Amino acid sequence: MSFKLVKFARVLISLLFLIGISALFLDIKGYFYPSVSKSVLFFQFTPSLIDFILTLSFSAVGFLIVLILTFLFGRVYCSFLCPLGTFQDLFIFVKNKISRKKKYSYSKPFNKTRYFFLSFTLLFLLFNSFFFILLLDPYSAFGRIANNLFRPLIIFANNIVSSTLSGFDIYSVYPYDYKGFNPLTFGLALLTLLIVGFMSFKWGRLWCNSVCPVGTLLGLLSKFSLFRYSIRTEDCKNCGLCEWSCKANCIDSKDMTIDMSRCVGCFNCMTVCSSGGVVLRSYFGKEIRGYKPRKINASKRKFLSELFAFSASAVSLGFFQKIPLITKDSTIPENRKVPVAPPGALSINRFNMSCTGCNLCVAACPTQVLQPAFLEYGIMNMFQPRMDYIRSFCNFDCTICTDICPTGALQPLSLEKKKLLQLGVAKLIKDNCIVFTQETECGACSEHCPTKAVNMVPYKKIAAPEIKEEYCIGCGACEKACPTKPFKAIYVLGNYTHKTAVKNLSKPKQPVMKETDDFPF
């Protein structure tokens, strides 16, 4: 049977994408960035769609190809390309190995649930909120699981090998200084893993058919796809094998129907059918027995309109959203009113409306300054990365995050531009600063400042920091280096909209010693 070949290809392609995408998140040595990531993530539906809307770039047409494929063959994205889908298939594979109950049976679609999630996702988007995308986009959810759960395991294994080898005087395996553990985002990623894992273990691809907004959207389109999976009544022996094999629970073997809106295109039914009863049939073919168009459901319409009204009012009232505002300089210690958005975000507002929180930049950041936010951007924007200057600071000569972002939420920047990009401005709290309180030298902030926006100037008999804000790029090097506890004496207040700093052009110094001079000692 040629369908066996198709299924083999499906398994192979899906595993390749799963491995490729996982490798991006687990690569602790930085081998793959950023050249590979764009092509590996080309077909990821949500990032590609957002990137296309933001940039109208030809390089972001992956979602269009997915749409065309959906119109041709149904939800092939879900079985071939989606990392979360393939990840669930792994659970299903394990379940089939260990569990005695291997049969699936037909169930009615959970229409209210799936249209609830889809419509809320779209409605929130309409009202400028990425809340549901951040929670439910399958690629991004997988990314967070990989970054927050699997990456630490790889780092742990690497560090065990490294420390064991260093005991034998071998230092070729470098340890990874992990700064990323964040209990909240770790917990939320774990929760996603547990829910998705449990659902797939128990009910197959129920998540994809009742929760995932991408699955539901592509399912709606699949109703009109050119080729569809159907049961050929004259060849069907009513054995029910196809229904038992259907992890999407969408085959009704008694009625001989296949619900195309829920079929994930895995080809399992076709390979188990011994009589060739499950076939792919053209929309315009003579026999379209397996497919009955549904009647329009009045209650569903009412439900949707109610949802619309509720979510519109909830979002427009700003019920959930904590919008960061520009504040006046303050003397209150570490008054972090505006979080610092990563380079290329342009503005916090724009960034919050374009990032799906996949955390690829978090995984790729060489200094680990990028961390998934919890409440810093407001509860509606959890997981979107922010600059965490307590943990680390932004490397002056680096644009990796802007190079790899699959959604275009972080716009690519030239290194020259990035070096003058002002993410925020350093603020000095004199009452915290060692130089002013203890009157001893410190200068850690100025030492680390790549633009010398923080400069040491004479103060009493020592040197005290002084900030020239026009030179400051808000990289956080000063804040990270500042040794005061528990509050920093210098910290970065985010720019709501990123600005351009002034280039620091110091006058060249004259040599103190000429070549012909003797040594001054």
Next chain:
Amino acid sequence: MDRRNFIKTGIAAGLLAGTANLKPSALHGFFSDSAPADAPFDLVAIKGGEPDAMFLKALDAMGGMKRFVKKNQKVVVKPNIGWDVVPEKAANTNPKLVSAIIRSCFDAGAKEVYVFDNTCDNWTRCYSNSGIEKAVKDAKGKLVPGNQESYYHPIELKNTKKLSKAKEHELILESDVFINVPVLKHHGSGKITVAMKNLMGIVWDRGFWHRNDLHQCIADFASYRKPDLNIVDAYNVMLQNGPRGVSVDDLVLMKSQIISTDMLAADVASAKLFGIQPENVNYIKYGTSMKIGQGDLSKLNIKRLVI
């Protein structure tokens, strides 16, 4: 070889060198023609050449690497690799100098030569972009990470004023010979950074030093661990905006180098080279009063060379 053995052999080596001193004629042909009859010197200052050439010539004047490194010894070389910048910006030790040092250690019979720094910027990028990773590999040395607390072991300091405890990198604790290779630079709070300040890269918690009188901590730590040899890279010197530097305009080409067994003397001479009075640098002042070395250069046996 443990530290005790090392001290023994060091004394033996010193005696040997001392006897050699009595017969200057025996040294001819062994040292280059510039080798002085009255070696060993406490401090050699040289200028006018490339970093590696100056090092080799100055080292000869110091008595050659065999004065410091014995057969099968483990050597640790500690350059300044603090910043993720290219060699042209001279915020890190010159890579040519680092590889010349490693090669001369191997020539003297070293078993292993290790190189590390507890960097300020992201350490893998510092190692590679400073050119030092390649320099170490070319010279067959071993580049060792300095970015994990697990490499650092607690030590106690006695008769110090502010710093009584620190965590020191295991390579410094385990190696037989410690060669300190700072780069001379301007420093915002230290005024200049040279040999004593460079030791901040062999300890873990630098924040503590910054919190608790930086200059006194530098002097305190210098009293604990004195490198066997200090090689100050003053080839391209950052005169302002240190220690990271903003642009190449901060630099002046001095083409100089100072080699000394005395860390304090190296700092004093470097300060003068930089154009600052040593007594205006507090950690040098504290170091002098703590007798970390000889701060009075007139009392030292100094060789001045020009290429």
